[in-house]
Amino acid sequence: MKIAVLDDYQDAVRKLPCFSLLEGHDVKVFNNTVKGVGQLAARLSDVEALVLIRERTRVTRQLLEKLPKLRIISQTGRAGSHVDIEACTDRGIVVLEGVGSPVAPAELTWALIMAAQRRIPQYVASLKHGAWQQSGLKSTTMPPNFGLGQVLRGQTLGIWGYGKIGKLLAGFGRAFGMNVLVWGREASQQAARDDGLNVAESVEQLFADSDVLSLHLRLNDETRGIVKLSDLQRMKPTALFVNTSRAELIEENALVAALNRGRPGMAAIDVFESEPILQGHALLRMENCICTPHLGYVERDSYELYFRTAFQNILDVLGGKHDSIANPKALTPALSR
Structure with a gap:
């Protein structure tokens, strides 16, 4: 599966122990941020699963309409208003919610x-x-x-x-x-x-x-x-x-x-x-x-918790386990096995 991780400002994700969970998948990690829908669409045109770092990128209906191959959005922490969950559901894209620590x-x-x-x-x-x-x-x-x-x-x-x-x-x-x-x-x-x-x-x-x-x-x-x-x-x-x-x-x-x-x-x-x-x-x-540049959750233990859960949620959905899905109505036959 083609997986993208957006907005990893410090190029930290690839160095986390949990990154090995995605071994065997085609994973691309982006370190710089782009805001325009056109730029994001070009960056994610072939992506099937998208991993979001908190609310760093907004996922709108307009963007989703330009990503025909996208099937999974895995959120680090809870999914918030930055993701248009209704639009995801309409397009059969499951949104996976993670966990966090205070x-x-x-x-x-x-x-x-x-x-x-x-x-x-x-x-x-x-x-x-x-x-x-x-x-x-x-x-x-x-x-x-x-x-x-x-x-x-x-x-x-x-x-x-x-x-x-x-x-x-x-x-x-x-x-x-x-x-x-x-x-x-x-x-x-x-x-x-x-x-x-x-x-x-x-x-x-x-x-x-x-x-x-x-x-x-x-x-x-x-x-x-x-x-x-x-x-x-x-x-x-x-x-x-x-x-x-x-x-x-x-x-x-x-x-x-x-x-x-x-x-x-x-x-x-x-x-x-x-x-x-x-x-x-x-x-x-x-x-x-x-x-400070939004450092609340930016430290090693939180990153490992966030991303281990986000990556495991993708693997679980691919294996037929749906506990983390925030919008179960979006399940397609390919993900419902």
Whole structure:
């Protein structure tokens, strides 16, 4: 079978132990990203099975109509809105869902919190230019000694969304002596209470009281743009806003505007509306914003888990096992044996 793996930026997939599962198949791994439907169609014209790395490429009905040989899409992690599952079903293309782990994104979130609160990226950049113990961050609009940074103990960690990642983050916060404050749906609020955590009285209180606020929500029609400029403006001028979930959870341009106005004073961001982002992106130019290139799940253990499952799901479907299929109505006789 002809199999393609898209968007392997670091050429890591071929070096994973699980890559051997595809031995005997014709596998092509692409390291650069193309966005245009025409470019993607040319790249995938002979492909029968497509392996997607999270949401790096959108699979639309328009694209699928140009891929007559495609029969399988194997998703690393859960299939999201980036794949038109209805169009896949109409064309007899099965979509296979994988598994993931909350550990890597939770640890990345915590690393960003620690780095941001101690101004580590700014100090490192200054040191490389010969400046000793200089973080910058001396704008007149910033609070006094904002560039010094501060410890986490005794601060309030706000968490919006108390799922698997949120729960891990709350544990990290407790271990560091932080006061954890949770907001979310009623089920999340009750789960937080059951775990002995404080629940905010309102989303307004969450933003106003948090010294560090981290966003952990799924992106859907209900949550798109759920964080408004008015929410961010309630934060303290010394506060840190963290987003390792989805950029579209924040109202368009709201974060840039809020940072320019000094509330919150700092942000740490791992996700962007369009990825990879361009060099001139507004957030990259801001000294009070730490940006990472969507690294939440990018580490060896997560890659091995994601791809071992994605590859095994393809083999299982070819062998007549259908447990991972998200759209069973798409099964064709050739895949239904």
